[in-house]
Amino acid sequence: MSEKKEERILSAYEKAAAEGIDPRCIPLRLTGAVPVDKEIQYPNYLESEQETWRFLFDRQMKFLPGRACDEYIEGAKKLNFTPDKIPALKDLSTIFKYTTGWKIARVPGLIHEQNFFKMLREKIFPSTDYIRGKDELDYTPAPDLFHDIFGHMPLLTESNFASFYRMFGEAAMKAEGIKRKYLETFHWFTVEFGLINKPEGVRIYGAGIISSLGEVQHALSSEVEVLPFEPEKLVLQDYDVWHLQPVLFAIDSFEHLEEGFKDWTKRIGLLP
Numbered sequence: 001m002s003e004k005k006e007e008r009i010l011s012a013y014e015k016a017a018a019e020g021i022d023p024r025c026i027p028l029r030l031t032g033a034v035p036v037d038k039e040i041q042y043p044n045y046l047e048s049e050q051e052t053w054r055f056l057f058d059r060q061m062k063f064l065p066g067r068a069c070d071e072y073i074e075g076a077k078k079l080n081f082t083p084d085k086i087p088a089l090k091d092l093s094t095i096f097k098y099t100t101g102w103k104i105a106r107v108p109g110l111i112h113e114q115n116f117f118k119m120l121r122e123k124i125f126p127s128t129d130y131i132r133g134k135d136e137l138d139y140t141p142a143p144d145l146f147h148d149i150f151g152h153m154p155l156l157t158e159s160n161f162a163s164f165y166r167m168f169g170e171a172a173m174k175a176e177g178i179k180r181k182y183l184e185t186f187h188w189f190t191v192e193f194g195l196i197n198k199p200e201g202v203r204i205y206g207a208g209i210i211s212s213l214g215e216v217q218h219a220l221s222s223e224v225e226v227l228p229f230e231p232e233k234l235v236l237q238d239y240d241v242w243h244l245q246p247v248l249f250a251i252d253s254f255e256h257l258e259e260g261f262k263d264w265t266k267r268i269g270l271l272p
C-alpha cells in the first residue's frame, strides 16, 4: 500500500461522522490551551444534571460487584466517587498526582486523536465535564463525563495500566497508515472493551463496558466470545462502534497488558 493511500485511512469515528451519524462524533481539533489540573473550574451544574449522575451511578454500581475487576473497584474508592455529587475534575486530578502522577485536562468534547495522544504521552487524561441528557441515559454516541470519569478514571490509579496508557500515547503519536488503525483497534479492545482473567472468573476493566448499561450486562454473557490477549490477532479484529460487542479479549493482568503492548510496539517498530 502506498503511503498516500495509507494516509486516507479514517478512524472509526471519522468514518461515522463522514456517513452523517452524529455531529458530536466529529473529533474537535484543539486550537488553544485547555484548563489542566487546578485551573479547572467546577461547572454550575443544574440539579437535574446532578440527578442524572446519581441515577447513572446507582444503576451502574448495582451491576459492577462480581463483574468489574478489583483494580477498578479499588480505583473508584481512591477517587471517592459518591452518588451525591458529580466529582470535580480538579479534585480527581489531585488524587492522580499522588497515585500514578497523571493529571486531568478539561476538554470540550471528542478531541482529535493527535491532541488526545499527545496528552496521554504527557500523562494527561482529557475529560469532558458535561453530562448526557435525560433522553440519552442508556446510550450516548460521544463521550460525556459519566463515561470519562466513571468509566475511565479508576484504572488510571493502577500503576501498570497508567504506564501502558502513557506508552500508548507515545506509540500512537508515531504511528502512520495502517499502524494508526492497529492502535485504534488496540485501544478499542483494551481501554474501552477490555476483559481480564481473574482466579474467580473473567472480569471487566474497559471503560466502554463499565459506563454502559447494555454492555455491562452483555460482556460476560454466553453471547460473547472471549479470546486471549494476543496483540497481533487483536489488531486485526473487526468491530462496530454502534452495536454490542460479540468478540472481546482478556488480558491476564495489567502487567501482561503493559508488557504485551511494549513487546508488540517494538516488534512493529513503533517504540524502541
Ligand SMILES: [Fe+2]
Binding pocket: 143, 147, 152, 192, 207, 208
Ligand atoms: Fe472512552
